[in-house]
Amino acid sequence: MTFPSEPRPELRPEPRLQPLPADPASRNRVLWGGGGLIAALTVGAGAFFYTHNTTTLPTPPMAPLSQNSPAVPVAQTAAVQLSMLPTAKAPAALAKSGFSPDDQARILAAVKDGKMRLVEMPVLDASGAVGQIIDLTVSGLTQRVVLNGRFQHLVIPIAEAGQILIAPVSMPHAPALIVGALTAFGPEALPALTTLDQRVLLNVIVQ
DSSP states (O other): OOOOOOOOOOOOOOOOOOOOOSSHHHHHHHHHHHHHHHHHHHHHHHHHHHHHOOOOOOOOOOOOOOTTOOOOOEEEEEEEEEOBOOGGGHHHHHHTSSOOHHHHHHHHHHHHTTSOEEEEOOEEETTOOSOOEEEEEETTEEEEEEOOSSOBOOEEEEOSEEEEEEEESSOOOSSOBOEEEEETTEEEEOOOBOSTTEEEEEEEEEO
């Protein structure tokens, strides 16, 4: 007796990898979709490390200073324009200055000969503190000033163009000593002084 044969299962072809769509627009949509996901993950990771990174990088060690290097005062430069006093007012202005009588006589003679001019430069401590001492040196002449929070009238002998060296005598207060100067253009803050070995070198133009 013969039995009917069982039907064989229909063979189906194995699935194959499908290539990217040939249509450029479709391909771009696929690429942009993947790129957007990568970009989002990258930004998210960057934000996480930015907000969670609490590790402080070690400061690289500084090279030791040479024992043979001489200590040179640090000079910070600035430029100002100062107003000239009329020659007729020179005697009265010098009489109120801190120059000695001999220095006043030499300065007055140079002013009358046209070799030197007198300029005005009121100064103060920009912080309003009282008691900081500075030296102003020009043409070999030095004036010592005790600063406060108000402009102190200073008369300075100088050529048509020259330099004024400002040096702290007392240790600059914290965070810094900033000398304010009244120039031809109004009040100006000079470079800050934080240590005794710093200097401010003013390049002056007389007008």
